[in-house]
């Protein structure tokens with residue numbers, strides 16, 4: 001029997017008693033079956049966060065718009081920021097790359113297996129190197145070379161592409177150019193970067209060399225939302241791997257590839273699954 005369409009209600013609001021009951025009652029009163037109900041009350045920031053996956057039971061199948069209209073009352077009562085999304089609808093994701101291919105390959109593969117429920121709207125790069133990789137997977141490739149002089153116009157063109165393709169999330173899959181403050185503001189909360197170190201250690205373009213010179217015994221990767229402050233955005237996910245005195249920077253780079261790809265894919269999966277919230281300079285990840 002064809003499974004009923006599932007929806008995800010994502011909510012954040014000032015924390016207070018009665019929110020969970022209100023959400024539960026709202027869904028129950030409309031014949032919804034709750035598959036997953038995640039919630040967290042951050043006493044420090046005073047904010048409440050919840051992500052709820054549900055289906056409509058019986059032969060009731062109100063449209064999402066009807067549901068949204070009905071939920072507005074509860075949302076206003078608790079001053080909620082909220083959105084409802086069809087859980088099965090692929091998220092529209094634009095991937096940015098430079099010359100390193102490992103994170104792009106991994107995202108393309110996880111999309112092809114269905115593990116990542118995404119539609120890749122385009123691959124945008126400041127180099128031509130990865131065109132074949134994208135095009136043979138049927139993904140449009142857009143070459144936007146960046147120089148100090150043309151960076152502003154190229155960033156305007158990127159925003160046009162994001163708009164034209166209805167892109168919901170931009171993923172920096174080892175894109176090695178620093179985005180301007182303006183672009184970061186335009187993409188706030190919908191741009192994820194993979195940094196090739198265990199932040200806050202070893203920021204910048206050459207973390208593996210820094211790790212080698214410092215002689216660390218663990219190296220890592222960090223997926224974070226992109227902000228104007230380089231490598232300072234709210235962290236979504238991290239992984240580490242052991243390092244040894246015998247690892248030169250090249251070997252550390254090799255060890256790092258796998259954890260970069262895995263960490264980025266996990267962060268993208270959490271984000272498009274409506275399970276990540278920005279909470280000041282931190283995140284809540286269900």
Ligand SMILES: Nc1nc2c(c(=O)[nH]1)N[C@@H](CN(C=O)c1ccc(C(=O)N[C@@H](CCC(=O)O)C(=O)O)cc1)CN2
Pocket residue numbers: 172175176177178179180184193194195196204205226227228229230231232233
């Ligand atoms: N506004 C932001 N832009 C970007 C971020 C970010 O956190 N905020 N992350 C980077 C990725 N990155 C590290 O993860 C990184 C990339 C590039 C550089 C850098 O210094 N680039 C040089 C040029 C290097 C080159 O051309 O190879 C530069 O832009 O002058 C530092 C960190 C993506 N963008």
